[in-house]
Structures are given as C-alpha cells and as structure tokens.
Amino acid sequence: MSAHKSDAVIIGGGIIGTACGYYLSQKGLKVAIVEQGYLCSGSTGRCIGGIRQQFSSSGSIRLMMESVKHFQNMEQELGTDVHWHNGGYLFLAHSPQKKQAFLSNIAVQQAAGLKDVRWVEADECREITPGMDATGLLGGSYCPSDGQAYPFAVVQGYAGKIRQSGGSIHTFSKATHILQQGGKVSGVRIESGREFSAGVVINAAGPWSRDIGQMAGIEIPVEAERHEALITEGVEYMNIPMLVDYRADGGYFQQYRHNGQFIGCYTPVPNVPGHSTDSTFEFLHQMPKRMLKLVPGLKDLKVIRQWAGSYENTPDGNPILDRTGLDGFYTVAGMCGHGFMLGPAMGRVAADLIVSGGRDLQYPEFALKRDFTQAEAMK
Amino acid sequence: MASNTDKIVCRCEDITESEILEAIAQGAATADEVKRLTRAGMGHCQGRTCRRLVNQMLAKALGQKPEDQRPITQRAPLQPLTIKALAEYKEP
Numbered sequence: 482m483s484a485h486k487s488d489a490v491i492i493g494g495g496i497i498g499t500a501c502g503y504y505l506s507q508k509g510l511k512v513a514i515v516e517q518g519y520l521c522s523g524s525t526g527r528c529i530g531g532i533r534q535q536f537s538s539s540g541s542i543r544l545m546m547e548s549v550k551h552f553q554n555m556e557q558e559l560g561t562d563v564h565w566h567n568g569g570y571l572f573l574a575h576s577p578q579k580k581q582a583f584l585s586n587i588a589v590q591q592a593a594g595l596k597d598v599r600w601v602e603a604d605e606c607r608e609i610t611p612g613m614d615a616t617g618l619l620g621g622s623y624c625p626s627d628g629q630a631y632p633f634a635v636v637q638g639y640a641g642k643i644r645q646s647g648g649s650i651h652t653f654s655k656a657t658h659i660l661q662q663g664g665k666v667s668g669v670r671i672e673s674g675r676e677f678s679a680g681v682v683i684n685a686a687g688p689w690s691r692d693i694g695q696m697a698g699i700e701i702p703v704e705a706e707r708h709e710a711l712i713t714e715g716v717e718y719m720n721i722p723m724l725v726d727y728r729a730d731g732g733y734f735q736q737y738r739h740n741g742q743f744i745g746c747y748t749p750v751p752n753v754p755g756h757s758t759d760s761t762f763e764f765l766h767q768m769p770k771r772m773l774k775l776v777p778g779l780k781d782l783k784v785i786r787q788w789a790g791s792y793e794n795t796p797d798g799n800p801i802l803d804r805t806g807l808d809g810f811y812t813v814a815g816m817c818g819h820g821f822m823l824g825p826a827m828g829r830v831a832a833d834l835i836v837s838g839g840r841d842l843q844y845p846e847f848a849l850k851r852d853f854t855q856a857e858a859m860k
Numbered sequence: 861m862a863s864n865t866d867k868i869v870c871r872c873e874d875i876t877e878s879e880i881l882e883a884i885a886q887g888a889a890t891a892d893e894v895k896r897l898t899r900a901g902m903g904h905c906q907g908r909t910c911r912r913l914v915n916q917m918l919a920k921a922l923g924q925k926p927e928d929q930r931p932i933t934q935r936a937p938l939q940p941l942t943i944k945a946l947a948e949y950k951e952p
C-alpha cells in the first residue's frame with residue numbers, strides 16, 4: 482500500500498480539525514484529515530451550538546471576538562447556511578458574589594474591546610427574556626452580539642472547502658501511530674496499516690488528544706468529562722437569549738432560531754470524569770425542572786431526544802494551541818467545553834502558527850508548557 | 861434539490877429521496893452520517909418512519925443488504941414527553 486502524501490495530516494474530524502484544515506488549505510497547503518468515525522462523531526456533533534464572547538481572560542475574549550466575526554461571514558465564506566444568529570447570552574446572578582464576579586468580568590471584557598456587554602438589572606432581564614421567572618434574580622451579564630450556529634453545517638462547510646482545495650477527508654480511519662524520521666514528525670499510520678506522510682501532523686482529537694500525544698511520548702494534559710444534553714420539538718421562535726444559570730441546580734439552554742428547537746445542558750455536581758456517551762434518566766427529568774424554573778411557559782414543549790458527550794478539560798480551563806517537543810507535531814485541543822465557538826478563530830490562529838514553522842505564537846496563554854494555576858472563571 | 865415528483869422520506873423534517881441520495885453521493889456510508897448531513901431521523905418521530913427507508917437506500921447505493929446497515933442510534937425518550945411531565949418526576 483503506497484503512502485498517502487500531503488503537506489499536513491490532521492487527526493480528528495470535529496470543529497477543530499476541520500477549521501484548521503480549512504485555514505491551512507486557504508494558505509495553499511494540501512491537507513488530509515483522518516477521523517476514526519465520521520465527521521462530527523466526537524464532541525462537536527454533541528454540543529448545543531452556543532457562541533459567546535463573555536469569558537474572564539483577555540485571551541479567550543479576544544479569540545472569541547474574532548470567532549464571532551468568522552461566524553457572521555460564514556455563510557458567504559463557505560457557501561453554506563450555518564444558521565448563525567446573534568440571539569445573545571444572558572448570564573444570571575442570583576447572589577451578590579455572582580453579581581460581583583460578573584461586574585469584574587464585564588470590566589475585563591470591555592477593556593478587551595467587547596463593547597456591547599453590560600450588566601442588566603432583574604427588570605431588564607425579564608424584558609430581554611419574555612416569560613422569565615426572575616424570583617431571587619439580582620440581574621445578569623448580557624451580550625447581545627453572542628449567538629448560535631448549527632455545528633453539523635459549520636463542519637460540513639469547512640469539509641467542502643477542504644475538498645475543493647484538493648484536500649481529503651478519510652473517515653473510519655483511526656490513527657494508531659505518529660511516524661517520525663530524523664527527529665521530526667513524518668506522518669500518521671492508521672489501523673488498517675495505511676500511512677499518511679506529511680511534514681506536519683496536528684493533534685485535533687479533542688477528548689482523545691491525550692492518547693494521540695502518548696503515541697509520540699508527549700504529555701497532553703486533557704481530561705474528558707461527561708456532559709449530557711437534550712433537545713425539544715421546534716416551536717415558534719420566542720426571542721429569548723441563551724440563558725446561563727451557574728447555580729448548582731441551574732443549567733444552560735437556548736432556542737435555535739432556524740427551526741425553533743430548544744436545546745440545553747448542565748454541568749453535573751459532582752462532575753463525571755472520563756469519556757462516556759451514556760445518557761441518564763436523572764438528566765432527563767432534571768433538565769426540564771431547571772428549564773421550567775427559569776421559563777415556566779415551556780411546560781408543554783416536548784422533549785424528543787437526549788444524548789451525552791465529552792468536554793475536554795485542561796487544568797486551567799484554557800485551550801492548548803502550540804507546537805510540541807516533536808518538530809512538526811502540533812496540538813490544538815482541550816477546548817474545555819467551548820470548542821465549537823472557539824473553532825473558527827482557533828483554526829485561523831493555528832494555521833498562522835503552523836506556516837510560521839511554530840514561531841508565531843499569538844496566544845502565549847495557550848502554550849503547552851505553562852503555569853496551569855490561573856483558572857478561567859466563566860467555565 | 862427537491863422537485864415536484866420527489867418523494868418525502870423523512871416526514872418530520874421534510875427530507876426528500878433526492879436529498880438523501882445526494883448525501884450518499886457526498887460519501888455518507890451509514891445512516892448516522894445521512895442523519896447528520898440531511899436531518900433525516902432527527903425530527904419528532906426520531907426516525908420511526910424513515911430509518912428503514914434510509915437503510916434500504918444506503919444498501920442499494922452501496923451494493924449491500926439492508927439488514928447489514930447499522931441503524932441510527934436510538935435515543936431516549938422513546939416517545940416525546942412534555943417538559944412538565946418530566947419535571948414532575950419525583951425520586952421514589
């Protein structure tokens with residue numbers, strides 16, 4: 482079997498792998514994506530499509546402001562309707578501590594250039610969210626330029642562009658070995674024994690990125706954590722933003738503009754470590770309880786489906802975007818449950834890094850070797 | 861693209877035969893991939909009607925037997941349930 486030849490092999494066909502592939506193709510590189518399942522079979526096809534710029538560190542805020550610009554132009558750029566809609570995000574504060582935390586984050590966000598984020602009092606929260614029960618609510622952090630898009634369409638859009646530029650996508654192709662020659666990376670071998678040779682290899686394997694690193698003896702500190710989600714039937718658009726309730730019995734949910742379905746999830750306490758796609762009955766009745774508490778008018782909506790997938794956490798809640806100890810081998814992973822929204826900007830920045838031969842590190846805070854103790858507050 | 865004579869395969873999401881054939885032509889080799897490309901099986905009935913049809917179409921296009929096609933993943937709840945009914949559930 483002769484080896485497949487390209488300029489860059491990307492391991493992983495989620496949002497990160499396809500975004501990296503798209504931006505590298507735009508720079509004239511021939512890319513090959515190897516994906517163990519099909520496109521979106523990892524975390525990307527399991528996410529709820531939320532896109533926000535409200536973070537607590539200036540790196541993530543700036544990166545997300547760029548991503549939002551990409552989402553705004555995406556339909557034109559990719560020739561596919563990705564259902565981008567700026568429905569906004571409203572983070573709810575039910576305690577003085579939360580309010581204080583949001584106020585200081587808003588100051589950081591505004592200083593980073595995010596001008597339309599602001600504190601809104603409880604009355605205005607109710608206006609922004611028709612039908613909301615504001616019991617105990619002190620107010621919220623609101624950014625109307627945050628929004629939503631449809632993950633499958635975004636990934637297919639990138640994949641289409643990659644193929645148009647002469648790149649290739651190999652599904653049901655599981656990477657098993659990182660190949661090296663003369664101290665440099667030289668390609669990837671997949672389970673069938675087929676080899677993909679290239680001078681650049683990118684680990685975009687999300688929750689599995691640690692395993693890929695290990696194939697080259699490189700430690701990638703990414704841990705999978707199970708998160709569940711559900712979706713309802715579609716109903717008329719109610720014009721409410723993505724609601725984020727960080728309380729232990731809270732959750733996050735939004736309504737898709739394009740088809741009226743409500744989609745939501747929450748972070749279980751305690752967390753559920755390890756990769757698993759098993760869903761639970763507990764989630765199936767807890768999530769509706771949490772949605773009803775915030776918007777009682779949703780009571781007659783029907784839930785049609787539930788599922789689960791992985792967040793891919795790093796110790797400090799920030800992604801990893803860097804070269805590694807092995808020349809030509811890069812890691813773009815550990816998106817900490819925000820990979821869909823970060824994807825477009827991550828892909829752009831990663832492509833710049835790779836064509837610079839690993840020198841153009843625009844976000845030193847995402848380096849592989851860093852002090853992992855400064856945690857992102859708006860997880 | 862849907863034409864006047866095109867048959868609807870997924871009634872919940874309004875997905876036609878030609879849209880499914882197009883997904884297969886794009887490289888979809890499993891019902892799960894067809895679902896993610898077209899939304900066939902993602903609607904209210906969760907593929908109860910269309911999953912057999914999609915498997916038949918895949919089998920025909922790929923020269924395989926329909927029974928060898930892996931069906932789309934079945935997910936709970938088996939039948940749509942209201943937010944209220946679910947929220948009222950109390951731990952025994």
Ligand SMILES: Cc1cc2nc3c(=O)[nH]c(=O)nc-3n(C[C@H](O)[C@H](O)[C@H](O)COP(=O)(O)OP(=O)(O)OC[C@H]3O[C@@H](n4cnc5c(N)ncnc54)[C@H](O)[C@@H]3O)c2cc1C
Pocket residue numbers: 492493494495496497498515516517518519520521522523524525526527528529530531532654655656657685686687688689693708709710746789790791792793813814815816817818819820821822823
């Ligand atoms: C319930 C839930 C809700 C979420 N909501 C949001 C949200 O609203 N907004 C947001 O931005 N993010 C959200 N996320 C997080 C988001 O889904 C992830 O951060 C993102 O999808 C990560 O993308 P990725 O490309 O890095 O990983 P993935 O999509 O997992 O892609 C990695 C791919 O690598 C493949 N792979 C693994 N090992 C190998 C191998 N050996 N060989 C070949 N291929 C391999 C996998 O099959 C997989 O397809 C949510 C996640 C969950 C679970």
